Amino acid sequence: MTPGPDSARRTGRTNKQKGNSVPLHQPDVASDPGPIIDVVDLHKQFGQQTVLDGVSFSAHVGDVISLIGASGSGKSTLLRCLNMLEVPNRGSVRISGEEIALKTNHKGVSVPADARQVDRIRTRLGMVFQNFNLWPHMTVLENLIEVPVRVLRQSRAEAIEHAEALLEKVGLANKHHCYPSFLSGGQQQRVAIARALATRPSVMLFDEPTSALDPELVGEVLKVIRDLAQDGCTMVLVTHEMAFARDVSSQVMFLHKGRIEEAGSPEQIFVSPNSERCRQFVNAQHSRS
Amino acid sequence: MHFEWTATYGHILLTGLLTTIELLLFSGFFGFLLALLVGFGRLSKQPLIAWLSLSFTNLIRGTPLLVQIYVLYYGVGSLFVGFPAVRDSFLWPYLREGFWYVVVALTLSVGGYVGEVIKGGLRGVPKGELEAARALGMSRFLMIRRIWLPRAIQILLPSLAGESVGLLKSTALASTVAVMDVLGAANLVRAQTFRTYEPLLLIAVTYLVLALLIEHVFRRLELRIPVRGAL
Numbered sequence: 001m002t003p004g005p006d007s008a009r010r011t012g013r014t015n016k017q018k019g020n021s022v023p024l025h026q027p028d029v030a031s032d033p034g035p036i037i038d039v040v041d042l043h044k045q046f047g048q049q050t051v052l053d054g055v056s057f058s059a060h061v062g063d064v065i066s067l068i069g070a071s072g073s074g075k076s077t078l079l080r081c082l083n084m085l086e087v088p089n090r091g092s093v094r095i096s097g098e099e100i101a102l103k104t105n106h107k108g109v110s111v112p113a114d115a116r117q118v119d120r121i122r123t124r125l126g127m128v129f130q131n132f133n134l135w136p137h138m139t140v141l142e143n144l145i146e147v148p149v150r151v152l153r154q155s156r157a158e159a160i161e162h163a164e165a166l167l168e169k170v171g172l173a174n175k176h177h178c179y180p181s182f183l184s185g186g187q188q189q190r191v192a193i194a195r196a197l198a199t200r201p202s203v204m205l206f207d208e209p210t211s212a213l214d215p216e217l218v219g220e221v222l223k224v225i226r227d228l229a230q231d232g233c234t235m236v237l238v239t240h241e242m243a244f245a246r247d248v249s250s251q252v253m254f255l256h257k258g259r260i261e262e263a264g265s266p267e268q269i270f271v272s273p274n275s276e277r278c279r280q281f282v283n284a285q286h287s288r289s
Numbered sequence: 290m291h292f293e294w295t296a297t298y299g300h301i302l303l304t305g306l307l308t309t310i311e312l313l314l315f316s317g318f319f320g321f322l323l324a325l326l327v328g329f330g331r332l333s334k335q336p337l338i339a340w341l342s343l344s345f346t347n348l349i350r351g352t353p354l355l356v357q358i359y360v361l362y363y364g365v366g367s368l369f370v371g372f373p374a375v376r377d378s379f380l381w382p383y384l385r386e387g388f389w390y391v392v393v394a395l396t397l398s399v400g401g402y403v404g405e406v407i408k409g410g411l412r413g414v415p416k417g418e419l420e421a422a423r424a425l426g427m428s429r430f431l432m433i434r435r436i437w438l439p440r441a442i443q444i445l446l447p448s449l450a451g452e453s454v455g456l457l458k459s460t461a462l463a464s465t466v467a468v469m470d471v472l473g474a475a476n477l478v479r480a481q482t483f484r485t486y487e488p489l490l491l492i493a494v495t496y497l498v499l500a501l502l503i504e505h506v507f508r509r510l511e512l513r514i515p516v517r518g519a520l
Contacts, residue, residue, distance in 0.1 A: 083424055115428070123426035133421035135436055137443050137514050147425045150435060181517040192421075199425065 034097050035060050036203055036234055037082060042091035044077055044258075051077045052088065053258035059203065059236060064229045066245035067238045068269075069255035070281065075238045078255065079207050082236065083125045084118050087111055095121050096202060123151060126196030130208040132188040134180040140167065140191050141176040144198045152199060159198070166194040170224050186217030190224050197228075204228065204235040211240060242285045246270045254278040292487055298478045302488075305474030306495060308388070312460040312470060313499075315392045317453060320399025325438075327404025328411055342404070349401025355462055357397065362390040362466045387466035399456060406448050410441035443514060450507035454500045461496075471495055 035058035044052035051074045059065050067075040080086040082093060084100060089110050093100045100121060101113035112118045134143050144163035148154040154162075167173045170190040180188055189209055196204060206225065210218040222244050229235065229248045239245050245252055245266065252269040254262045254277075262268075262275040273279045295302070330342030349357070369375045369384050383389050414437055422432040442449070464473035475488040482488075 085420060085424055119426050119428050122424060125424075127421070127424040129417060129421060129424075131415075131417050133415070133417035135418055135421070135440070136516070137439050146435065147427065150431060151426045151428075179515055179517075182515070196425065 035094075036063075036096055037236070038094040038097075039078075039082070040092045040094075042078065042081055042088045042093070044074075044081060044086060044088045051258050052081065052091075055091070055255075055258070055260055057253060057260065057263065059234060061202075061234055062232045062250070063234055064248050064250045065236045066249040066252045066266075067236065067255060068240075068242065068245060068252060068281070069261075073255040074258040075255045076207055079205055079236060079238050082203075082205060083122050083127060084112055085127075095124060119151070123147065123199045124202045125205055126199060126201035126203070127205045128189070128192050128196050128207065128209050130211050132180075132185070132192045132212070134188055134192055134195070136180050139177050139179055140172065140183075143180070143191060144195050147195075148198050162200075163194070163198055166197050167191075169197075169227070170194045171220070184217060185213045186220045189213065189217075189221045193221075193224055193228075202234060204233055206235060206237040206239070208238050208240065240285075242270070242282065254281065256281075290487055291484065292491075294478060294482045294484060294487070295491075298474070298482070298488075301469070301474045301477060302471065302491070305469055305471040305492075308463075308468065308473075309457075309460050309470040309499075312388070312391060312395065312463055312468075313453075313457055316395030316399060316460070317456055319392070319396040320403060320456070323396060323400030324403035324407050327400050328407030329433075331404065331408040332411060346401045346405055349397055350405070354394065354398050354459055355465065358391060358394040358462055358466060361394050362387055366390055387463065387468040390466060391460070391463040391468055395456065395459060398459065399452070402455075403449070403452050406445060406452060407441060410445035410448075411437060413444050414440040446507055446511045450504055453503045453507070457499055457503060458496065 037057075037059040039058065040056050042052050042055040043050075051072075053074075055074070055078055057065070067078060069075050077086055081088045082095075084093075087102065087110050092102075098117075098121065101117060102110050103113040105111045134140075135146070138146065141160065141163055144166060145156065145159035148159040148162065149156055164173065164176065167176055170193055172187060172190055172194070175183060175187065175191070180191065183191065193204075193209075209225065210221050213221060218241070222241065225235075225237070226244075226248055237245070237249070246269075247266075249266050251263060252266050253260050254269060254273070254275070256275075256277055262273055262278045264273075268274075269278065270282055273282060327342050327345060330338050331346070333339045333342070366384070375381065375384065418440065419432055419437055422436045423429070427435065460470060461472045463470045464476060467473070469477070471492045475492045478488040479485055
C-alpha cells in the first residue's frame with residue numbers, strides 16, 4: 001500500500017489543529033485496512049431500463065480503478081451511485097466502512113435515509129465532472145474555498161492557503177482571481193480537480209473528465225490526474241482514454257449491460273482479456289486511436 | 290413656462306419624491322422576498338405548492354394593478370373601519386393611510402410578476418453546477434443560498450432592472466388613493482396654481498432620472514462579475 005494523500009492529510013491536519021480534539025472524518029486507515037469503497041450487489045433502474053444489474057467491487061487505499069465500457073453500459077451511473085447522485089434501487093455502498101443508509105419513501109422510491117450522512121460522506125469523495133461545472137459567479141479561488149469554508153467550517157485563511165497550494169499543483173497558481181468563463185476548457189477542468197481536492201477527500205471520482213475537451217487540451221488534464229495517481233491518491237475513473245487507463249490504473253473494470261463483465265490488471269484487460277466482448281471492445285478502441 | 294411656483298410648493302414635491310422612493314423600496318424589498326417564494330413555489334414538486342403559486346401568479350397578472358389597489362384600499366380598508374378593535378389598535382394610524390395599502394398591493398404585484406421571472410432564472414442555471422455543489426457536500430439549503438439563487442439573480446439582473454423601473458412607474462398609482470407621492474404632489478400644485486404642464490413636466494423628468502438611476506445601479510451590479518463575451 002502506498003502512503004496516499006490520506007496520510008498526508010492526517011499529518012497536515014494534526015499539525016494545524018495542534019491537539020484540537022475535533023474528530024477526523026475517517027477512521028484511521030493504517031489501523032483499519034478495510035476497503036475505502038465497498039459496493040455490494042448494486043442495482044439501478046431508470047423506469048423500465050436496467051442500468052446496473054448487480055455490481056460489486058471494492059477499492060483500497062492507493063487503488064486507481066478505471067471503469068471502461070460502451071456508452072450505456074452503466075459506468076457513469078455506477079460512479080454516481082458511489083456518492084448517491086444516483087440512488088441505487090438495491091444493494092449497498094460503504095465508504096471507509098460506513099454504510100450509506102437507504103430507505104424506501106412513500107412512492108416506493110429508494111432514497112437516502114439521512115441526508116446529512118450523505119452530505120458528510122460526500123465531502124470525502126471529490127468528484128470531477130465531464131462538463132467541469134465550476135460556479136461561474138465565483139473566482140477560481142472562491143470556487144476552491146467554498147466547500148471547505150461553508151461546509152467543513154475551516155477558517156478562510158486555512159482554506160485559502162490550501163487552495164493556493166492546490167492551484168500550484170495543477171499549474172494554475174496565477175489564475176486564482178480569474179472567473180471560470182475566462183479560462184480554457186482544460187484550465188477549467190484542472191480548477192475543478194483542485195476544487196474536488198480542496199476537501200481533502202479520501203477518494204477522487206472522475207466522470208469522463210476529458211470527454212468535453214478539445215483534443216489539444218486533453219493532455220494537460222490527464223497529466224494532472226496522472227500526477228495524482230502517482231502521489232498515491234485513491235481514485236475511480238470513468239474514461240474513454242484507453243491508453244491512459246492502461247497506464248495509470250491498478251485495476252480496470254469492463255462494464256457491459258450493467259454488469260462487471262471483466263475486471264483485472266490493465267495488462268489482463270488490454271492484452272489478454274478472458275471475455276470475448278471485452279476483447280472486441282478493447283480492440284475496437286485500439287483501432288480507433 | 291413658469292416655474293416660480295416651485296418656491297412655494299418645492300417642499301411638497303420633495304416630500305412626494307421621498308414618498309415615491311419609500312414606496313419603491315418597501316414594495317421592492319418585500320415584493321422580492323415574496324417573488325422568491327413564488328419562484329421556488331412554481332418549481333416545487335409538491336402539487337399543492339406549485340398550484341398555489343401558479344394561481345397566485347395568474348390572479349395578480351390577470352387583474353389590473355389599479356383594481357387591486359382599489360380592492361385593498363376601499364374593500365379591505367373599509368372593512369377595518371367597521372371593527373372597533375382595529376380602530377382602537379396601535380396599527381390604526383397605518384391602516385388609515387393609503388400608503389401601506391399601496392405597499393401591499395405593489396408587493397403582491399411584484400411577487401406575481403417577478404416570481405415568474407425568478408422561476409425562469411432558476412430554471413436557467415445549468416443543472417451540473419447545482420449537482421457539483423451537492424456532490425461536494427453542500428446541503429440543499431446551502432446549495433440554494435450559495436449557488437442556485439445567486440446564479441439565477443446573476444442571469445436575471447437585466448430583467449430585474451426592467452422590473453424595478455416598471456415598479457417605479459407603478460408607484461404613481463398611489464396618488465389615486467390620496468397618497469402624496471410625486472404625482473400626488475404635482476396634482477396638488479396643478480389644482481392650486483392652475484398650472485398644468487410645468488408640474489407634470491417636472492415630475493416626468495423626476496421619474497426619468499430615478500429610472501436612469503435604477504438602471505445604473507443594476508449595471509454596476511452586473512459588472513461586478515465579469516463574463517467573457519459580455520460588454
